[in-house]
Amino acid sequence: MTRLKTELLADKVVVVSGVGPGLGRSICLEAAAAGAKVVLAARTESRLKEVAAEIESEGGTTLSVSCDITDEDAVQNLLARTLETFGTVDVLVNNAFSIPSMKPLARTDFQQIKDSIDLTVLGGLRMTQAFTEALTESQGNVVMINSAVLRHSEPRYGSYKIAKAALLAMSQTLATELGDKGIRVNTVAPGYIWTEQLKWYFGEIAKKYGITEEQVYQQTASKSDLKRLPLPDEIAQTVVFLASPWANSITGQTIDVNCGEYHV
Ligand SMILES: NC(=O)c1ccc[n+]([C@@H]2O[C@H](COP(=O)([O-])OP(=O)(O)OC[C@H]3O[C@@H](n4cnc5c(N)ncnc54)[C@H](OP(=O)(O)O)[C@@H]3O)[C@@H](O)[C@H]2O)c1
Structure with missing residues (x-):
């Protein structure tokens, strides 16, 4: 897929927590293609360096900080390194994920x-609490x-x-509580x-049922x-839209x- 080059996040500083090989990587690359300086955070430093190198090879600016978002000191270090390097934070994207239990409840x-x-x-809450002051100064926003x-x-x-239902409930309350500081919170x-x-x-399912991966797809x-x-x-790209000034009235x-799998 061709990356859309826009200026939706021109000169904005975007912190992405939980940069893995899937969506986290794409959020970083799309934010950079939209003009953002990108702060990459997760526990695996080698992955951060790989994604940062992709962004820099296209002329982008990055900072990689190894960070476990369940650790308060690590999150405070991420905030401090971000402010030391760029002086401001405009967007926080909370993406971190690990495969949950797939057993019946x-x-x-x-x-x-x-x-x-x-x-x-x-x-997600620890990250949002830590970045609230900086986001208030920049009139920034959070995407969960x-x-x-x-x-x-x-x-x-x-x-x-x-966990995800509680995250949604928390995001909606944060939108209300942080709204008067000028911070938007969206999902x-x-x-x-x-x-x-x-x-x-899908390859595994295909093997199990004796069909092709294409049929599973x-x-x-x-x-x-x-x-x-x-x-x-x-x-x-939807994350970039919500993070950008084009979504200034959306929280x-x-x-x-x-x-279109589900309609809400
Ligand atoms: N994949 C899907 O099909 C799918 C579908 C619907 C929604 N989602 C949502 O999309 C988001 C991204 O999913 P993805 O599968 O594409 O993941 P991803 O962006 O490839 O990777 C997420 C990364 O989060 C990091 N992480 C885990 N625990 C962390 C911690 N304590 N502190 C900091 N970072 C941590 C992990 O890196 P380290 O181990 O290096 O820390 C992991 O690689 C998730 O919120 C997920 O719920 C995914």
């Missing part, structure tokens, strides 16, 4: 549910990455849904994302209006990006 260990909430909800799990109650997605809820990870998973995509699955860059809202 009736058999899910409480610790797994607590871990999921600790990362998704309290991690949620999931289409909000729209269904499929078995085995329980602990993921508990992007992707459905399937056509990443390497999903390609691998078609069966899955047939449930959406557009009969295809969104690319990570397409979801990242407390959720945009579902799922090729």
Whole structure:
């Protein structure tokens, strides 16, 4: 897919927490293509360097900071390094993710549910609390990455849904509480994302049922209006839109990006 070059985030400083190979990478690349200076944060430094190198090879500006968002000191260090380097923060994107328990809730260990909430909800809140003063100064905004799990109650997605539903509730309250500081808080809820990870998973399903990966794709995509699955860059472009001045009157809202799989 051709990257859309825009100036929607020209000279803005965008912090992305949870930069992995999937959506996190795409958010960083799309923000940079929209003119932003990008701060990349996650625990795996080598991944941050790889994504930063991609951005810099296209002329972009980056800062990589190894950070565990469940650790207060690490988050304060991320804030300090960002302000030392760029002097301001305009956008915070909370994207961090780890694969939750996929057991039925009736058999899910409480610790797994607590871990999921600790990362998704309290991690996002810790980041938002830490960056609130800087975002107040810049009249900036926060984008929370949620999931289409909000729209269904499929078995085995329980602990993921508990965490993401709480994240949505928290995001809406933050929009109300931070609104008078001029900070916007919005949510992007992707459905399937056509990443390497999903390609691998469809390959496994194909082997299990003796069909082709293409058939798994078609069966899955047939449930959406557009009969295809969104690319990570397409979801990242929605994040860029919400983060940009084009969304200056939008707060407390959720945009579902799922090729029409669910209507809300
Ligand atoms: N993938 C999908 O199909 C899908 C569908 C719907 C919604 N989503 C949502 O989209 C977002 C991105 O998902 P993705 O699969 O594309 O992931 P990704 O962007 O490829 O990677 C997310 C990264 O978060 C980082 N992370 C995990 N725990 C962390 C912590 N404690 N502190 C800092 N960083 C941490 C991990 O890197 P380190 O291990 O290096 O820290 C991981 O690589 C998630 O919020 C997910 O819920 C994904």
